[in-house]
Amino acid sequence: MLQAAASDLGTVNPDLFVFGCTSGGSLFGMDYDRKTCADLGELAGCPSMGVVTAAAAALDRAGARRLAVITPYIDDLTNAVATALAEGGREVVAAHGMGIHVNVALADPTPDEIVQFAADKLKGKQFDTLFVSCTNFRALEAKPALEAHFGVPVLTSNSAVIDGIRRRFEEAPAQATPPGRNGDTPRRRIR
Structure with missing residues (x-):
């Protein structure tokens, strides 16, 4: 099903395909994510990016060595x-999930509830970076309060992929495509 969706999305001539599920x-690990996304x-018909790969790159840029992880997921996820x-040589000192097993319910916890959950679960833990997983979780909204509470950089699935997309387009040379059949203006293309 995912392959068919990627083929269908190719019909809109995208500049980038993002597999948005942390x-x-x-x-199956980082190599599998990279291969699947490729x-x-x-x-x-375009470059691709996975959220978990973008997250690992963002953690590298942040210099994260001792990592705490918070998710809305069940323990296995x-x-x-x-x-x-x-896998990037980071030590995960704590990883806690809220136990939510219904996909649409991953967005239910409020930012305040996310901060309270993290505060309760990570009390007394020593870490230099907090990663909050899930593109459907309201972690990006909770990010400022989490940073204020813990005093460390906080990265979320969404902040990592947004930064990854921004970096890809800023670092890649712009290539214009010819106007479409309807005379629309050329777009910047990344290939």
Whole structure:
């Protein structure tokens, strides 16, 4: 189903394909995420990026060595994310999930509830970076309060992928495509 969706998305001539599932990308490790995303990008006819790979790159840029992980997930998915992010030589000192098992319910916790959960679970833990997983979780909204509470950099799935997209487009040379059949203006293309 994912391959068919990538092929269908290719019909809109995208500049970038993002596999936007942190837990799904982490299930079989970073190499699998990179390969899966490359395959999906090929089907879509454009470069690709996975959220968990973007998160690992953001953690590298932040100099994260001792990492705490918070998720809305069940334990198996929380552990998969923690294990994938540890592949970069980081030590995961704590990984806690809220135990939510219904996909649409991942967005239910409020930013205040996310901060309270993290404060309760990470009390007394020593870490230099906090990663809050899930693109459907309201962690980006909670980020400022989490940073204020813990006094360390906080990265979220969404902040990592947004930064990854921004960096890709800023660092890649602009290539204009010719106007479309309807005379629309050329777009910047990344190939």
